[in-house]
Amino acid sequence: MEREGGGARAWLAGFLACFREAWGDRIPRERDFLFPDPRKGSACKRHNLFLRWVVRGGDGVDLGIWTVLGPRQLIVPVDTHMARLGKWLGLTSRHTVDGKMAEEITDAFRAVCPEDPVRFDFALTRIGILKACTVATRGTCGLCPLGPACSGGGT
Numbered sequence: 001m002e003r004e005g006g007g008a009r010a011w012l013a014g015f016l017a018c019f020r021e022a023w024g025d026r027i028p029r030e031r032d033f034l035f036p037d038p039r040k041g042s043a044c045k046r047h048n049l050f051l052r053w054v055v056r057g058g059d060g061v062d063l064g065i066w067t068v069l070g071p072r073q074l075i076v077p078v079d080t081h082m083a084r085l086g087k088w089l090g091l092t093s094r095h096t097v098d099g100k101m102a103e104e105i106t107d108a109f110r111a112v113c114p115e116d117p118v119r120f121d122f123a124l125t126r127i128g129i130l131k132a133c134t135v136a137t138r139g140t141c142g143l144c145p146l147g148p149a150c151s152g153g154g155t
């Protein structure tokens with residue numbers, strides 16, 4: 001049986017393929033990163049973040065204006081912050097930031113919230129974006145709500 005996130009991966013693969021087929025060689029090489037193929041292992045961070053913005057809704061974080069997919073089909077957009085926390089919280093065993101890591105982290109979230117696994121993305125990535133967890137904050141893990149579950153130790 002295909003995972004729920006397979007819906008987003010397949011849809012995104014088709015969506016991006018449309019651009020590649022339409023524009024072909026007119027897409028400059030330095031713009032290749034805008035049109036990755038999720039079936040070849042890319043984490044597709046930007047595209048999964050875009051889908052989160054336009055598909056999720058209702059909690060004031062995202063817009064919820066597209067209905068081509070449902071929230072339960074989304075895949076977590078894995079950036080450097082989510083990859084780091086994903087490893088420390090035991091959500092993924094992978095070291096490489098790729099599509100499999102994104103699926104592992106999404107599956108871990110899905111076990112807690114199958115109807116909206118990506119809902120945790122905003123709150124968790126904010127910890128890194130706001131620099132609340134850096135080498136400089138080492139020693140403050142006791143104040144962090146993730147402390148009991150986190151193996152990071154402020155590194």
Ligand code: SF4
Nearest residue numbers: 133141144150152154
């Ligand atoms: S427990 Fe420490 S290492 Fe883990 S996220 Fe919080 S501040 Fe960072």
